[in-house]
Amino acid sequence: MIRLSEVSRTFDGRAGRVEALRGITLDVAEGEFVAVLGRSGCGKSTLLRLISGLIPVSSGEITVAGAPVTGPRRDIAMLFQRPALLPWRTVLDNVLLPVEIFGWKRADHRDRARNLLDVAGLSGFEKRLPHELSGGMQQRVSLCRSLIGDPRVMLMDEPFSALDALTREELAGELQRVHMRNGATVVFVTHSIDEAVLLADRVVVLSPRPGRVRKVVEVTIPRPRTLGRNAHLADVARVSADLHELLMERDEPATAGTEGR
Numbered sequence: 552m553i554r555l556s557e558v559s560r561t562f563d564g565r566a567g568r569v570e571a572l573r574g575i576t577l578d579v580a581e582g583e584f585v586a587v588l589g590r591s592g593c594g595k596s597t598l599l600r601l602i603s604g605l606i607p608v609s610s611g612e613i614t615v616a617g618a619p620v621t622g623p624r625r626d627i628a629m630l631f632q633r634p635a636l637l638p639w640r641t642v643l644d645n646v647l648l649p650v651e652i653f654g655w656k657r658a659d660h661r662d663r664a665r666n667l668l669d670v671a672g673l674s675g676f677e678k679r680l681p682h683e684l685s686g687g688m689q690q691r692v693s694l695c696r697s698l699i700g701d702p703r704v705m706l707m708d709e710p711f712s713a714l715d716a717l718t719r720e721e722l723a724g725e726l727q728r729v730h731m732r733n734g735a736t737v738v739f740v741t742h743s744i745d746e747a748v749l750l751a752d753r754v755v756v757l758s759p760r761p762g763r764v765r766k767v768v769e770v771t772i773p774r775p776r777t778l779g780r781n782a783h784l785a786d787v788a789r790v791s792a793d794l795h796e797l798l799m800e801r802d803e804p805a806t807a808g809t810e811g812r
Contacts, residue, residue, distance in 0.1 A: 552616060553614070554579075554615075555578075555601075555602075555611065556611050557576055557612075558575040558601060558610070558613060559572055559573050571761060571762060576764065584730055586755070589757030589759075593759050595757060596709075599738060602620065602627070602706055603627055625700065627705075628698070628700065629697070629707075629708070630705065634693040641679065643661075646692060647661070647664050653700070655700075665677065671725065685718075704736045704738070719746070731774060739751065753769050
């Protein structure tokens, strides 16, 4: 579904040239849930922005469903760290926002929006405004909004990072259930090793900047998974320990004259 071939991205700023990603090659199968893990500044968010078409690659190529990514696409939805709901729109109207943006018929998607809100435990809150909801509820609304168009690909940039631990675990479980139902292809950026193991089929570990694929770890724990189920705790601990060791490894110093290329 998603193919990255030798993808690199550099940025030019006042302090000079910054190489964010270097030579990323990765295939994500249709319906697969892939988590991207790495230290701060390793290019995880940049990787999502490249796949979404929000920014162009410096070199290499990205394709989704066989077509090159040259800009934002309707079949790709992105969920950010913050809900980014429009404060003057009701919950239902926020969920229906993509319908209006893409010029679809609102009447054709209203029932779909209500069903998504029901699944997310927000039935009865359709007419509430965002400020009347908790942070976790707002992020549920954002998740429903990203699903309204039945996207083939969902890109998630640490969507639960601003939430407390209990709400974060609850929404991670909800996301797992949604993914098992709709079968979308998901690329999920996170700083949490346990969250990556709980959700993903594979975990891609990036090296410090410039971000490169250090290793891809398969997670074979049966679904549905929960950190509170004893049968999974040992497996989660084992995979988490392996990932922690990878993240603690230091890259060898760059060869003289190659830094920043």
